[in-house]
Amino acid sequence: MHRESIREWLAASPVRLAPMASYTNVPFRQVAVQCGSGFTTNEEIDADALARDNARAVRNARTDVDLGVVAMQLLGCTEETMVPSALRLVEEGADIVDINMGCPVQKIVKRGKGAALMRDVPATARLLTSIRNAIPDTPLTIKIRSGWSEEHQNAVEVARMAQDVGVDAITVHPRTRSQQYTGRAPWDVIADVVAAVDIPVTGNGDVKSLHDARRMMEQTGCASVMIGRAALGRPWVFDPVYEALDDAGRFDYETDVVSRHLDLMESYFPRVEAVLQMKKHLMYYSRTWAGARLLRGELFDLKTTERVREVFSKRVRPIGEAAGR
Numbered sequence: 388m389h390r391e392s393i394r395e396w397l398a399a400s401p402v403r404l405a406p407m408a409s410y411t412n413v414p415f416r417q418v419a420v421q422c423g424s425g426f427t428t429n430e431e432i433d434a435d436a437l438a439r440d441n442a443r444a445v446r447n448a449r450t451d452v453d454l455g456v457v458a459m460q461l462l463g464c465t466e467e468t469m470v471p472s473a474l475r476l477v478e479e480g481a482d483i484v485d486i487n488m489g490c491p492v493q494k495i496v497k498r499g500k501g502a503a504l505m506r507d508v509p510a511t512a513r514l515l516t517s518i519r520n521a522i523p524d525t526p527l528t529i530k531i532r533s534g535w536s537e538e539h540q541n542a543v544e545v546a547r548m549a550q551d552v553g554v555d556a557i558t559v560h561p562r563t564r565s566q567q568y569t570g571r572a573p574w575d576v577i578a579d580v581v582a583a584v585d586i587p588v589t590g591n592g593d594v595k596s597l598h599d600a601r602r603m604m605e606q607t608g609c610a611s612v613m614i615g616r617a618a619l620g621r622p623w624v625f626d627p628v629y630e631a632l633d634d635a636g637r638f639d640y641e642t643d644v645v646s647r648h649l650d651l652m653e654s655y656f657p658r659v660e661a662v663l664q665m666k667k668h669l670m671y672y673s674r675t676w677a678g679a680r681l682l683r684g685e686l687f688d689l690k691t692t693e694r695v696r697e698v699f700s701k702r703v704r705p706i707g708e709a710a711g712r
């Protein structure tokens with residue numbers, strides 16, 4: 388593998404699915420890729436958990452399903468677990484190792500992980516250097532926010548540091564840690580980072596369509612775009628073919644995608660977890676369905692994959708604008 392490959396992969400993947408913990412597991416990423424997403428990133432893997440051989444972390448690190456290029460994201464803050472975990476991900480088959488520097492969740496940042504890495508730039512530079520040295524031939528990327536808080540915004544400083552220690556590409560979600568997921572994501576922060584570094588920058592935040600993605604690339608000069616929440620229940624957001632369909636065509640397309648997603652979840656997860664995952668994703672899929680309120684009420688109590696499918700089969704064709712799109 389060659390570190391420069393990242394430029395080629397990004398060019399081939401201008402719009403792709405953003406990592407989302409407990410959603411962007413293998414089946415959902417398969418569906419997103421089938422709908423046209425570029426290469427995907429797994430949900431964050433806690434390096435401490437991986438070092439303990441925690442079952443969920445180990446499963447999330449697997450690359451036994453062909454997803455094309457695969458980025459694996461690590462969450463952590465100490466060399467003791469981050470360095471061996473990065474090595475392990477490469478041995479498992481990760482093409483790219485991505486470091487999470489944006490997770491805003493209190494129980495994560497209070498342990499110094501996620502967005503907390505943006506607060507202590509020298510310590511983070513040391514951590515990234517150690518990881519860089521451990522995996523010298525693998526593209527290493529980071530995903531950052533605009534900063535810790537309104538008063539402490541340092542995306543440009545962090546990006547320059549990252550470039551200096553040998554990070555190969557950066558994703559910017561321009562909200563502060565304090566903002567969590569609220570308010571607007573100011574895209575000008577992405578443009579500031581693009582102007583400050585020579586390595587490729589991926590923009591992220593409030594992109595809801597391919598049109599938005601093109602706008603973000605034009606406005607900020609970013610090399611590619613990640614879509615997060617707008618892809619939940621709408622993996623076809625990546626497909627220009629879907630955009631061009633009429634209501635009837637979209638209904639058939641959606642039915643086909645959701646059916647395939649249910650199949651993939653059923654074959655990938657153990658039974659109990661398959662039901663949980665199917666319900667969670669159907670909650671998102673059903674947001675625009677006619678009669679969704681009733682279906683969602685029913686979904687809540689289901690215990691078997693067969694029953695989940697039965698409820699899905701009750702989905703009715705929307706009548707024109709009633710679909711609420």
Ligand SMILES: Cc1cc2nc3c(=O)[nH]c(=O)nc-3n(C[C@H](O)[C@H](O)[C@H](O)COP(=O)(O)O)c2cc1C
Pocket residue numbers: 405406407408409410430431460487488489490530560568591592593594613614615616617
């Ligand atoms: C439920 C959920 C889980 C997320 N988990 C992760 C994660 O594991 N790693 C990460 O880098 N970002 C994570 N994010 C942030 C997204 O990748 C993305 O940066 C953010 O949602 C903004 O993009 P959007 O406006 O397109 O949703 C998560 C977001 C959500 C909503």
